[in-house]
Amino acid sequence: MPSDKNNKIPFNEDNYTHNIERNNERKLDRRGFMKTLAGAAGVFAVSSLPWGAVAAKELMGLGEKEYPHKKITDVSKLAVGDSLEFKFPGEHDDAIIIRLNENKYVAYQNACTHLRCPVFWVKEQNQMVCPCHHGFFDAETGAPTAGPPRRPLPEIQVKVDNGAIYAVRVKRYEA
Template sequence: MKITRRRLLMALSIGSGAFAATLASIPIVGFFFSPMLRKFPAVWRDVGSLDQFPVGATVQINLVTSGGLPWDGPAQRVGAWLRRDDEQNFTVYSATCTHLGCPVRWISSAELFMCPCHGGVYYKNGDVAAGPPPQPLQQFPVRVQQGQVQVQWKPLEVNYAKADSPCKGCPGSFVTPDRIQAPPEDA
């Protein structure tokens, strides 16, 4: 096959166009993948003074994320549950269910954390009581500094159950095969 001037110029044009497109796409690809590579430092956040939290009470708190950007707004706040165990000891649990990431709520009359989405139930110490959650609630480190309760925030260790699983027959799930009803047949 003979290389003509037309074929040479066409190959050079296509090659230089592909090279320019590759160079132009590097920042775009970097923009989409940079959040996965970005590391957030663990930071201590004030959540209130000692006298705000009665001994034995579990209250909801909001933590500001360490990687918050000025335009994040409410998205930079994450929920957590703080329990004052005694005069100087606190325990903080994530408000995120370990099953699929739904928010959990504290039911004080039952002393349980409940996930309304798939029936996940946690004891007051964060251990799984029932439902499909594979792990206990994540805990955050807590300290008291100069009369202020501080919680160390760091990104959650995301280890949710497979999202493509409909939870039918998950161990301990309320959605078990014997409870699934077939849709009514059309007459």
């Protein structure tokens, strides 16, 4: 005769989790799952359109955007062949200006176009160097001359006025 111990329910009768009615459960087959997934993807795509339009509008105007002119330094404080780091257009945007000769100044955003490492002016080599992956840039044009970078450094247009050097705008390059 079987023992009463083996026929006992292994959980408390008051526990509601054992009372699930499987016949009334919602059925979700593969087709229903795919329809739900496609619907969710469609809702996500449509809801992201306004943000994409805002981003595209902002990016389209960056090449022409002129920022408030920012004084970098006085002409007398930057000797021929020397460089100076500064912030432009924002306080978190590193930049570098180089005085190539008596009347020629070039400025670039100070982040390598490969992986955004800082770029340094090496006066003795007459070029800009990214020490992270041995990238080299031509100081005259900002174009890469060696290493992994493929795009030139974004140029910052400068203006000399009343013995001072001002940053005016960032010239963007097409990818």
